[in-house]
Amino acid sequence: MMPPPTLVAFGLDLRLADHPALTAAAKSGAPVIPVFVLDDAAPDCWRPGGASRWWLHGSLAALDASLRELGSRLIVRRGETISTLAALAGETGARTVHMTRRYEPWAMALEARLHRELPAHGIELRRFGGSLLFEPEAVRTKTGDPYKVFTPFWRAALSGAPPRPAKPAPRTLLSPAAWPNSEPPGGWNLRTASPDWAAGLREAWEPGEANAHDALDRLLAGPIAAYPGDRDRPDRAGTSRLSPHLHFGEISPATIWHRVHHHGADEAGPVKFLAEIGWREFSYHLLSQFPDLPDKPFRAEFASFPWRDDAAALTAWKRGQTGYPLVDAGMRQLRATGWMHNRVRMVAASFLVKHLRIGWRRGAAWFWDNLVDADLASNPASWQWVAGCGADAAPYFRIFNPVKQGETFDPDGAYVRRWVPELARLPASLIHAPWQASALELAAAGLQLGRDYPLPIVDHAAARNAALAALKAMG
DNA sequence: TTTTGAGTTGTTCGA
DNA sequence: GTCGAACAACTCAAA
Numbered sequence: 001m002m003p004p005p006t007l008v009a010f011g012l013d014l015r016l017a018d019h020p021a022l023t024a025a026a027k028s029g030a031p032v033i034p035v036f037v038l039d040d041a042a043p044d045c046w047r048p049g050g051a052s053r054w055w056l057h058g059s060l061a062a063l064d065a066s067l068r069e070l071g072s073r074l075i076v077r078r079g080e081t082i083s084t085l086a087a088l089a090g091e092t093g094a095r096t097v098h099m100t101r102r103y104e105p106w107a108m109a110l111e112a113r114l115h116r117e118l119p120a121h122g123i124e125l126r127r128f129g130g131s132l133l134f135e136p137e138a139v140r141t142k143t144g145d146p147y148k149v150f151t152p153f154w155r156a157a158l159s160g161a162p163p164r165p166a167k168p169a170p171r172t173l174l175s176p177a178a179w180p181n182s183e184p185p186g187g188w189n190l191r192t193a194s195p196d197w198a199a200g201l202r203e204a205w206e207p208g209e210a211n212a213h214d215a216l217d218r219l220l221a222g223p224i225a226a227y228p229g230d231r232d233r234p235d236r237a238g239t240s241r242l243s244p245h246l247h248f249g250e251i252s253p254a255t256i257w258h259r260v261h262h263h264g265a266d267e268a269g270p271v272k273f274l275a276e277i278g279w280r281e282f283s284y285h286l287l288s289q290f291p292d293l294p295d296k297p298f299r300a301e302f303a304s305f306p307w308r309d310d311a312a313a314l315t316a317w318k319r320g321q322t323g324y325p326l327v328d329a330g331m332r333q334l335r336a337t338g339w340m341h342n343r344v345r346m347v348a349a350s351f352l353v354k355h356l357r358i359g360w361r362r363g364a365a366w367f368w369d370n371l372v373d374a375d376l377a378s379n380p381a382s383w384q385w386v387a388g389c390g391a392d393a394a395p396y397f398r399i400f401n402p403v404k405q406g407e408t409f410d411p412d413g414a415y416v417r418r419w420v421p422e423l424a425r426l427p428a429s430l431i432h433a434p435w436q437a438s439a440l441e442l443a444a445a446g447l448q449l450g451r452d453y454p455l456p457i458v459d460h461a462a463a464r465n466a467a468l469a470a471l472k473a474m475g
Numbered sequence: 476t477t478t479t480g481a482g483t484t485g486t487t488c489g490a
Numbered sequence: 491g492t493c494g495a496a497c498a499a500c501t502c503a504a505a
Contacts (some may be wrong), residue, residue, distance in 0.1 A: 142503075145503090398497095
């Protein structure tokens with residue numbers, strides 16, 4: 001007699017390799033029913049934005065295809081999580097649900113409810129790690145408090161036991177006697193056909209576990225050696241581009257950690273790259289300890305900061321029409337590809353928060369809707385860091401100069417030329433500050449400022465001084 | 476309890 | 491053009 005099947009409820013863990021919840025189900029000898037429940041109505045659930053939904057569609061399709069190679073498949077259902085899982089258990093006779101632990105406040109509340117309420121349906125819930133290298137409660141100061149500064153956090157994390165070894169994907173999965181019905185995810189409208197705003201996403205990305213591993217391979221084959229410097233160059237392919245794969249759990253941080261560590265544990269490139277994985281860990285550590293992170297400034301005095309309400313400026317920022325080429329290039333890259341280079345994210349975010357003095361939550365909301373790697377830990381933690389109200393935040397006088405940043409990190413202007421083509425014919429010496437071009441130079445570049453490309457919507461020096469004054473007044 | 480050293484990513488000014 | 495100092499003071503984490 002076959003034991004009752006186990007439901008493996010997928011979330012942000014859309015992979016087969018190094019998936020403790022799946023591996024445990026496979027090893028138990030019971031049939032495995034992989035399910036994904038889209039619960040858009042869960043309270044405060046931060047439903048994925050447009051770019052994330054596009055990615056989710058592709059990632060679910062890839063997971064289903066991988067499961068079919070093992071003779072299994074992915075069952076997808078849309079609805080309230082608890083009743084949907086209970087219904088599936090009723091249809092299949094399942095008595096156990098496996099899932100990977102999550103750390104978003106709404107997800108932790110949902111898991112607590114599942115833990116409480118599933119037994120009434122005769123179902124046992126088992127939760128597993130796998131989305132982080134270190135569980136948040138495992139990294140504590142000597143007094144037992146959570147860390148609030150990155151460097152001691154990461155030092156303490158690295159000084160303990162190394163992350164568990166990555167598990168291989170299960171080689172076989174037992175099928176149930178009969179598969180329950182699955183909805184066609186195509187009917188979920190995760191990807192809208194018209195208007196086809198996703199053309200740029202398709203060109204830039206391919207979701208799925210295999211592509212996540214390809215991205216890691218590419219990093220290790222070359223860019224990792226020059227990572228400490230090249231990661232800051234938006235005109236080069238110096239970053240890993242792993243963020244959306246990691247967000248959706250197509251690859252586990254433990255897999256990354258061990259492969260990078262094996263590649264060169266003491267070299268500057270691997271150390272720096274793993275520190276970026278560390279920032280992801282730190283953000284989750286913060287979110288799990290301070291669930292208000294997405295909504296409230298970590299430093300409470302910022303609650304009274306007089307953010308400006310300037311709809312026209314906000315729109316100009318979103319559209320990449322601020323008149324500052326590096327900011328505009330980044331904002332257009334975001335809209336076109338669902339991603340923005342990290343260095344440019346800092347500059348664009350700083351511009352919104354300091355030059356325009358528009359609140360960080362407005363910026364975070366736009367990023368949430370447009371990033372394929374939109375993440376409820378990293379996104380608000382990083383915005384708060386830039387705004388100066390976060391944990392371990394930049395000092396208030398640290399205001400990025402978008403011209404200087406462009407000249408330093410995009411010295412030839414290649415990045416700006418790519419994303420702001422109306423400036424493409426300007427020489428490198430003018431491309432980050434086109435308003436300094438003479439009439440002759442503008443004519444030679446076929447450019448009329450104010451018509452083809454905006455004049456700066458604020459003056460850098462004046463905006464900088466106003467931000468410094470406002471921040472000083474708050475303290 | 477008190478003390479001490481340190482803290483992702485910058486800019487500007489004046490010598 | 492290059493360099494060091496100033497930009498503030500505070501909080502965190504460990505000794």
